Amino acid sequence: MTEMTTTYSFPLLTLEETDSTNRYLTQLCDREHVAEYTTVCADYQTAGKGQRGNTWESERGKNLMFSFVLYPSFLAAPQQFLLSQLIALAVKEELERQAGGFSIKWPNDIYWEEKKICGLLIENELSAGGIGRSIAGIGVNINQEVFRSDAPNPVSLKQITGREYDRGEILAGIMRRVKDYYEALQLAEADACAAVAADIAGRYANALFRREGWHLYEDREGRFEAKLLRVERDGRFVLQDRHGQERAYLFKEVAYVL
Numbered sequence: 001m002t003e004m005t006t007t008y009s010f011p012l013l014t015l016e017e018t019d020s021t022n023r024y025l026t027q028l029c030d031r032e033h034v035a036e037y038t039t040v041c042a043d044y045q046t047a048g049k050g051q052r053g054n055t056w057e058s059e060r061g062k063n064l065m066f067s068f069v070l071y072p073s074f075l076a077a078p079q080q081f082l083l084s085q086l087i088a089l090a091v092k093e094e095l096e097r098q099a100g101g102f103s104i105k106w107p108n109d110i111y112w113e114e115k116k117i118c119g120l121l122i123e124n125e126l127s128a129g130g131i132g133r134s135i136a137g138i139g140v141n142i143n144q145e146v147f148r149s150d151a152p153n154p155v156s157l158k159q160i161t162g163r164e165y166d167r168g169e170i171l172a173g174i175m176r177r178v179k180d181y182y183e184a185l186q187l188a189e190a191d192a193c194a195a196v197a198a199d200i201a202g203r204y205a206n207a208l209f210r211r212e213g214w215h216l217y218e219d220r221e222g223r224f225e226a227k228l229l230r231v232e233r234d235g236r237f238v239l240q241d242r243h244g245q246e247r248a249y250l251f252k253e254v255a256y257v258l
Helices: 021-031 079-095 157-161 167-187 188-204
Strands: 010-017 039-044 064-070 101-105 109-112 116-127 130-140 216-217 222-229 237-242 247-251
Touching: 021 039, 021 064, 021 116, 021 130, 021 222, 039 167, 064 167, 079 101, 079 109, 079 116, 079 130, 079 188, 130 167, 167 188, 188 222
Parallel strands: 010 039
Antiparallel strands: 039 064, 064 130, 101 109, 109 116, 116 130, 216 222, 222 237, 237 247
16 A cells, blocks of 8 residues: 555555455454454455445545454443444544544544545444454545545545645554553443443544534434434434424434435
């Protein structure tokens, strides 16, 4: 890869091209033992995997497209959403070193104002009583200046600030923050672990896109106006509509109207 000159504290595999870093890493993990935090980063993806079956547009050599593996067996299956929260926070907080205006669009996209700068896809493999393996795929728009797909609202860090960035430095910063959050959970005693989880959930809640005021949403019954009440520990998104009714949704059951 070009520009990736930073020294890393985690195992890093760099590829000029692959279909999907998530798929590449998954296949690698299926074949052999892969150390925790191992990261696969590509200059270009031919079929980058996104949420809802979408692909991720990225100009060759301009952005960050990477996946990493964790083995969070200390977390019970119902705690899967904690991983989503801490990874989204790590990305958002690293981007905030460069500019303001970032938020987390539930469940884990990163937005700058009303535009999308980052998408996450987390694939968990459950084992008896816990999460055996988690592979997180992340695409962050860094230096791309023109987007040609029909994606409605992409933006890059360079478009926001006018500056060119070393992608490797941003990758290292994101992974450092992921490791800090993850190890705080992993190494805590039982009571302290609950406090760490509550802290992550609180930071996540405060970082949410459109967390205040009334906004338009859409579910299978149509569009409606609502305000955000909370996000439950299992990731359930709870809104209150104009009639005072609470509406709770799992992922893919409701969408923001942008």
